[in-house]
Amino acid sequence: MTGNAQQSIQIKSVDPVWEAVRASAQQIVDSEPALANMALSNILNHARFEDALAHRLALRLGDEDVSADMIRQAFEETLRDAPHIGEAARTDLVATMERDPACDRAVEPLLYFKGYQAIQTHRFAHAMLNAGRRDFALYLQSRSSQVFQVDINPAVKMGKGIMLDHGTGLVIGETAVVGDNVSMLQNVTLGGTGKSDQDRHPKIGNGVLIGAGAKVLGNIRVGDCSRVGAGSVVLKEVPPRVTVAGVPAKVIGEAGCAQPALVMDQVVLVYDKTS
Structure with a gap:
């Protein structure tokens, strides 16, 4: 081997998110003293996205019962066992x-959006529950x-690509499962019926x-x-790729696009067939 071939090759990891x-946090530093x-303490003073996430959530969640520093340490321990x-x-x-x-900049959900922060808090809670830290x-x-x-109950299984718009009033019960690329708005309830302790x-x-x-x-x-109209009460199975609306909810048509969660079109037109 030549001398150049024997030299170690330094490969820089790429993390575009x-x-x-970091770039948008620097904009805050430059434009809003x-x-x-x-911006420095929550973002720019950290080497990894995970470190910034744990720090920011811990600051929001800490109180007199459990300090922000203790929560941050617990999150760091959890990340070692659950890097996903x-x-x-x-x-x-x-x-x-x-x-x-x-949302105009990548830093905004991490710093300001409580829907995003609530989902990430749930991800840590779910991992802790699975690790025996009930x-x-x-x-x-x-x-x-x-x-x-x-x-959100810690037992809820949550996919990736979840967006809670506003988030206020969202309630998700223990045995619920949420798939990938789902969008939910404020005051949504994924609830049970009755007092059964089974899958409900x-x-x-x-x-x-x-x-x-x-x-x-x-x-x-x-x-x-599929798409569930605002204010609907869904009590029966919803087929794939349809729109349901009403109280109780009924199928009123097709979903209108391949993945409604990505388009975020909430306009539901209900036609009166008797007119």
Whole structure:
């Protein structure tokens, strides 16, 4: 081998989401001096996206019972055993940027958007529950409900590419499952019926859009790429690729696009067939 061939090759890892977050944090430092310390302490002083995520969430969730520093340490321990949290959090951030017209920069969900922060808090709580740390998981659920007005049981299985628009009033019960690339708006409930301790909550397929104030109740499936109109009450299975609306909800037509969750079109036209 030549001398050059024997030299070690340095390969720089590429993390485009983290680079975009850092670039927009630097914009805050440059344009808004009053917020420069926030951008530095939450974003620019960290080497990895995961470190910034754990730091920011811990600051939001800490209180007199459990300090922000203790929560951050617990998150760091969890990340070592569940590194997929970082991948899912990046995917959720990209989903928020692509679907939310109010999101202009990559740093905004991480710093400001409580829907995004609530989903990431749930990801840590779910991993802790699976690791046997039930009380810490329940504590995170309680704090997320207080701080973000989002109440997701730690046992809920959540896919990637989730976007909670606003998030306020969202409730998801213990045995619910949410697929990939799902969008939900404020005041959505994925709830149970009765007092059964068995599988009693909805199963939401991939690419589903659930409009503001919709209630999906019971162990029913909402099929892939379907759309639930705002204010609807869904009590029966929803086939794939349709739109349902009303109280109780009924199929009123096709979904209108391949993946409603990505398009975010909540306009549902209901035609009166008797007229």
